[in-house]
Every structure is written in C-alpha cells, then in structure tokens.
Amino acid sequence: MQNTPLMTAETLAELTALRRDLHAHPELGFAEHRTAAIVADRLRKAGLEVETGIGGTGVVGTLRKGNGNRAIALRADMDALAMPEETGLPYASTTAGAMHACGHDGHTTMLLAAAEAMVDQDFSGTVHFVFQPAEEGRGGAKAMIEDGILDRFPVDAAYGLHNMPGLDLGVLAAVEGPQLASSDSWSVSFRGIGSHGAKPHQGRDAVTAAGVFLSQIHSIVAREVDPLEPAVISACALSAGDFAALNVIPDTVKIGGTARAYSAGVRDQLEAAIGRHASGVATGFGIEADYTFLRRIPPVVNAATPTKIAQLAAVNALGAGNLRTAFPPSTAGDDFAEFGTRVPGAYVWLGMGETRENGQHHNTNYDFNDACIPYGVAYWCAVIAKELG
Ligand SMILES: [Zn+2]
Ligand SMILES: [Zn+2]
Structure with a gap:
C-alpha cells in the first residue's frame, strides 16, 4: 500500500x-x-x-x-x-x-x-x-x-x-x-363467498375481483401520478385457493406488493389510490376488502x-x-x-x-x-x- x-x-x-x-x-x-x-x-x-x-x-x-x-x-x-x-x-x-x-x-x-x-x-x-x-x-x-x-x-x-x-x-x-425512494408494503384481502366452481352464482367470486383489482392498480402510476414524479407499484404476492381443489372457488384472495415514491405527496397518493381501487372493486363485486398499507421507509x-x-x-x-x-x-x-x-x-x-x-x-x-x-x-x-x- x-x-x-x-x-x-x-x-x-x-x-x-x-x-x-x-x-x-x-x-x-x-x-x-x-x-x-x-x-x-x-x-x-x-x-x-x-x-x-x-x-x-x-x-x-x-x-x-x-x-x-x-x-x-x-x-x-x-x-x-x-x-x-x-x-x-x-x-x-x-x-x-x-x-x-x-x-x-x-x-x-x-x-x-x-x-x-x-x-x-x-x-x-x-x-x-x-x-x-x-x-x-x-x-x-x-x-x-x-x-x-x-x-x-x-x-x-x-x-x-x-x-x-x-x-x-x-x-x-x-x-x-x-x-x-420510499419503500412501503401494501396488501389487500378480498373476502367473498366461496362456492362450487360450477356454480359461481351461488357465491361471491373474490378471485375474479382480485384479477380486476390487479389490472386496475397499474393505472395509478400511469393515470393518476404526475408524469414528472417517479413512482412504482408492484404486486409481488398472491395467494388463493388450492391446486388440489380446482373445482372450488375460495372465500378469500390475498394480494400484496410494494409501493415506491420520491416525495411525501406521491407516497400519500399511492396509499390512498391502492385502497380506493380495492374498495371500489369490492363494492362492484359485492364483497369485502381489507386493506393495509405499511409505511416502512420514507x-x-x-x-x-x-x-x-x-x-x-x-x-x-x-x-x-x-x-x-x-x-x-x-x-x-x-x-x-x-x-x-x-x-x-x-x-x-x-x-x-x-x-x-x-x-x-x-x-x-x-x-x-x-x-x-x-x-x-x-x-x-x-x-x-x-x-x-
Ligand atoms: Zn447499504
Ligand atoms: Zn443494502
């Protein structure tokens, strides 16, 4: 040296x-x-x-x-x-x-x-x-x-x-x-009414609701956040049902991921928008949504x-x-x-x-x-x- x-x-x-x-x-x-x-x-x-x-x-x-x-x-x-x-x-x-x-x-x-x-x-x-x-x-x-x-x-x-x-x-x-960026976690549990896979009309389908929610949240960064402000929303985990029971529509679907932003304002916006889409989808499908947004790091x-x-x-x-x-x-x-x-x-x-x-x-x-x-x-x-x- x-x-x-x-x-x-x-x-x-x-x-x-x-x-x-x-x-x-x-x-x-x-x-x-x-x-x-x-x-x-x-x-x-x-x-x-x-x-x-x-x-x-x-x-x-x-x-x-x-x-x-x-x-x-x-x-x-x-x-x-x-x-x-x-x-x-x-x-x-x-x-x-x-x-x-x-x-x-x-x-x-x-x-x-x-x-x-x-x-x-x-x-x-x-x-x-x-x-x-x-x-x-x-x-x-x-x-x-x-x-x-x-x-x-x-x-x-x-x-x-x-x-x-x-x-x-x-x-x-x-x-x-x-x-x-901020590094936060979010998760949503959609709770419907499970049913026979052949008789969806007898239940309330949380799986389809979760699918709609998943496609909707990607419009948040594209359509709601200022294009000059960087932001990321990713869904990183999804669980529902059982591959051993492919004729059963489950009661509950859980979906979660990460949200990142570079300003307090956009961070607030992501938290509010993900929750709004969750409850909007739940209302549309006549089911319940439990939403949590965990603020980890600003x-x-x-x-x-x-x-x-x-x-x-x-x-x-x-x-x-x-x-x-x-x-x-x-x-x-x-x-x-x-x-x-x-x-x-x-x-x-x-x-x-x-x-x-x-x-x-x-x-x-x-x-x-x-x-x-x-x-x-x-x-x-x-x-x-x-x-x-
Ligand atoms: Zn380090
Ligand atoms: Zn490190």
Whole structure:
C-alpha cells in the first residue's frame, strides 16, 4: 500500500485490516453485537463519550469541542445481509448465510476512522457519530429514534453516506432533492363467498375481483401520478385457493406488493389510490376488502443547506473535479430517511471505482473497495470542519 494525499499507508493498512475483519464476521440486523463492541471499544479508547444499546445494538460516540452550540449527526450502518457469499476472498464471511454485500463494513470503518481522526482536530460544537443497526429492511433507524436518540443527542443536521460501485473511485455525488425512494408494503384481502366452481352464482367470486383489482392498480402510476414524479407499484404476492381443489372457488384472495415514491405527496397518493381501487372493486363485486398499507421507509430527500455543506466538504476533501452535483436517484431505500425527515439531512454516494465482476450491491460477489476508505474518511472530517469549523 502507498501513501495517498489523504492518509498514510500505515493508517490505510490498519483500516483495511479492520474492514476485512468486519467483513469476515458479518452480523444481521439487531445482532451486531461483535461489531458494536469493536466500535464502542475503539471510540472509548480514542476518548469519545460512548453510549451503547441504543435501538438494540446501536452505538453513539460523541465528540465536543469549543463552545459552539451547533450539533450534527454522522451516521453509518453496521448490519450485513442474510445471504451467502461467493467471492472466495481470503476474508470472506465466516458466518453461513450472512454477508456484507452492501458495504456497511466499509461504512462502519470509515466513520470510526473519522471519529478517531477528529479527536486531534479543532472545531467548535458537537458531533455525534451514529453507528446504526439493522438498515437492511429491519428498521434500525426507527428503533434508534423510538429509543430517543434525537432527544438524547439533539442535532441540527444529519449526514449519511453510501458506497457506489461503478462511480469513479474517490468521486462523491452530493445532490439536492430525492436520492432514494420510499419503500412501503401494501396488501389487500378480498373476502367473498366461496362456492362450487360450477356454480359461481351461488357465491361471491373474490378471485375474479382480485384479477380486476390487479389490472386496475397499474393505472395509478400511469393515470393518476404526475408524469414528472417517479413512482412504482408492484404486486409481488398472491395467494388463493388450492391446486388440489380446482373445482372450488375460495372465500378469500390475498394480494400484496410494494409501493415506491420520491416525495411525501406521491407516497400519500399511492396509499390512498391502492385502497380506493380495492374498495371500489369490492363494492362492484359485492364483497369485502381489507386493506393495509405499511409505511416502512420514507424517501431520502436531501435538504438544500446540508447538501451545500456536503458539496463544499467534498470539494475541500477530494477536489472540485471529484464532486458530482447530478446523479440519478435509486429506487432502493435507506432508512437514513428516518433521520432526514426529522432534521435537515444530506445523503451522498461515494465512488468505489471499477469493482469485481457482478460486484453490485446485494450480489453474492460484491466486495467493498478498500481503496475508497481515505476518501470517505476525508469527506467525513471535512463535513465536520465545514459545519463546526
Ligand atoms: Zn443494502
Ligand atoms: Zn447499504
């Protein structure tokens, strides 16, 4: 390893070893006990105030300097995914069925290194380094908020970062507005009256009703949502009847799926429209519909002021040529949104450069690129300097 302008070879080697150790020992959401212990131990050794067990396995390390009143949160996620690893790397997962396939091992390493680096730097204010459990669909951010993180550690702004394969190494995309979609679940149970398959007139057919509903909901995005606002509705599960009884029309059909949007308004619109179609179809067929819309993750929408600070920090840390102020949003979700909807937030993408073949997020062949560690650490330190300098 060579020195980079941002980090000595020795530091990078040490952080790479830490990242690979976390990679070899992935832990699923709310079970990040080993990871959280390593994080808390290093933060304490560096001299930060540390609180553990927030929202399950969450850790907050706090660094206060000077007499500034401003406080910010920098957030990293710690969890792995429930999937096998097929990289064949020497530091591949040693836990069957768990893999760091989203790079949260790298996120944890970079934020920890930034906390350690800032101990010796001057600034005025408070930084809370937030190590969040269970980002991958298990509600870790919400758990931390329900555990009072924003009351115990009030902040004026929150910052998040995610690695991005394919974006040039050391390039950082910081874009105002929508970054990631909301990720919600919906389901409808149509309850009719079952009957003999040969005598449908003696019942109320929920199967045909569900078929009509399924074709109607695809008109919501096409005909109701503003064409300039992206949205997705997909039906992903459907259950009814029994293939061993093809002469029986069942009482109940259950159908469910996902809904995604980039604004609170469109999200509300999807929730209302799916329910309206469900009850409209049920009325038409003379049956009942039970509708549930489960709000899982809000959209990540970057606010103007923290986005500007993120951009200035990227220019200072990485150079003006390495900042992208335009980058396409993702239809994936990230529960950083739980922070970003409560305080102004900015969520940025850090380029990992060309990566392994099939090295996209959530692929069994993914691996975080350790070469981007110095850039991520430098960005975090620059955000603190810009916010509290
Ligand atoms: Zn992920
Ligand atoms: Zn992720």
